[in-house]
Amino acid sequence: MELRQLKIAQPELVSAVDMQIALIEMQRRVQSRVPLPWIQMDLEWLRAQHRAGRPIVRFRDLPIDWTDFRLALRQTADILRRFDALERADHDQIIALGREGHALEPLVADWYDRTAGLREVDPAAATQAPAGLDHVLVLALRPFLARSTESLAQQIDVSGWSRGICPFCGWEPDFAVITPGADRRLICGRCLAQWNFAPLDCPFCGNDDRTQVTSFATRDGRYRVYGCDVCHRYLKAYDARHAARPVMVTVDSIATLPLDAAAMQRGYA
């Protein structure tokens, strides 16, 4: 409903909103079939990993049904292609990957553990992959991963986590929310988990010099951008301090697409 209202308020975002709705509907269909994963996880091991400052969700802990995953992969690639967010050649290559019986599983497992910081990076593996594969894998894996982190967040206290990467899956934050208490919570770009982070530090490079962070808000005060003047990356946030509703990352990330352009104009990436 929020997304449909956004289409009326900002007609230039219609295509982005329609793509987001298609992705959400696909992810909901898949997620409704994913079983609760934490039952088979070793909570003591997870807590020890967490105390050591490492992300806790390993690929083999995810409750993946490969028939469902293949479907999610194919439908994600089709949706991105339909909205011109994926080149045809890359789309075809990803669809072919999904059909290769035994190649897909190790590829996804390796990609996940590598990007979770649980395994050494092999640069060769990254260069052979079709462009856009990261984007498709993030979205196709989300129903399985989000189900896991949702239930784990109730089992494991991550309030002491102070790193810039996700305490569950090791991915980078993609968005943030300023809470009514003026804390800043980062939101994982892969599993959507949230964790507290210093309000003005840069999560990407660790820069904690306030004079080296440029922050600006939208005119209505709803959203804010933090640009780091050390690594030149930026992060968008929803300001919930005076807001009528809590953050809705699937809506707010689309509503702030014009802010991406503004941040890039200022030289942030």
Ligand SMILES: [Zn+2]
């Ligand atoms: Zn995550």
Ligand SMILES: [Zn+2]
């Ligand atoms: Zn930085």
